[in-house]
Amino acid sequence: GPKVLQIPSHQIIDMGQMVTLNCDPVSNHLYFYWYKQILGQQMEFLVNFYNGKVMEKSKLFKDQFSVERPDGSYFTLKIQPTALEDSAVYFCASSWTGNYAEQFFGPGTRLTVL
Amino acid sequence: GDSVTQTEGLVTVTEGLPVMLNCTYQTAYSDVAFFWYVQYLNEAPKLLLRSSTDNKRTEHQGFHATLHKSSSSFHLQKSSVQLSDSALYYCALSDDYNQGKLIFGQGTKLSIKP
Numbered sequence: 001g002p003k004v005l006q007i008p009s010h011q012i013i014d015m016g017q018m019v020t021l022n023c024d025p026v027s028n029h030l031y032f033y034w035y036k037q038i039l040g041q042q043m044e045f046l047v048n049f050y051n052g053k054v055m056e057k058s059k060l061f062k063d064q065f066s067v068e069r070p071d072g073s074y075f076t077l078k079i080q081p082t083a084l085e086d087s088a089v090y091f092c093a094s095s096w097t098g099n100y101a102e103q104f105f106g107p108g109t110r111l112t113v114l
Numbered sequence: 115g116d117s118v119t120q121t122e123g124l125v126t127v128t129e130g131l132p133v134m135l136n137c138t139y140q141t142a143y144s145d146v147a148f149f150w151y152v153q154y155l156n157e158a159p160k161l162l163l164r165s166s167t168d169n170k171r172t173e174h175q176g177f178h179a180t181l182h183k184s185s186s187s188f189h190l191q192k193s194s195v196q197l198s199d200s201a202l203y204y205c206a207l208s209d210d211y212n213q214g215k216l217i218f219g220q221g222t223k224l225s226i227k228p
Binding site: 001003004031033035041042043044045048050055056091095097098099100101102103104105106107108 | 147151156157158159160161164166204208213214215216217218219220221
């Protein structure tokens, strides 16, 4: 079936550095999402993105976070600067439509901030 | 806000026996869809079941679930589990207003023993 790829699978960085998480969504999908999962906790919505714009962001989506998808390439999540509490697995997802559509998830990027 | 609550932690079932993973929810919205996602070890979460119709049974890959709005539940069931069903199962909801955002439960790990 359709696959979402995430690069890298693991990233270790020092607190205060910038990190960019990359997502290669399903090719004809129009809606894109980031979710955050801290170890042992549930996946939580961060942000969704459609037609080049953020549609909604949660309270977890701090000012240090940004997303973009320049020219239909990777859908990226950038954190600048990183903080210790940003350590988590970040899942990217994409869907053809918005409401109630199946979201296809990537395998996640495990981010460790030291 | 919306919330989803699942059976806590780990559920262990002997191969061939039935299983039910509980999922209850709270939402202020009437137009809502519900999902079960399954995540096998080292893989991405993928959709198992989806429903938005009250009292209608939905089935896929031997699993079934029925949305009961009267009890705010969307429990996942299987009559005879297999070793390959060992995975992490997430219940989630999406309401119309939030354009596809998924609210996840904490996940239930299902372990099947021979």
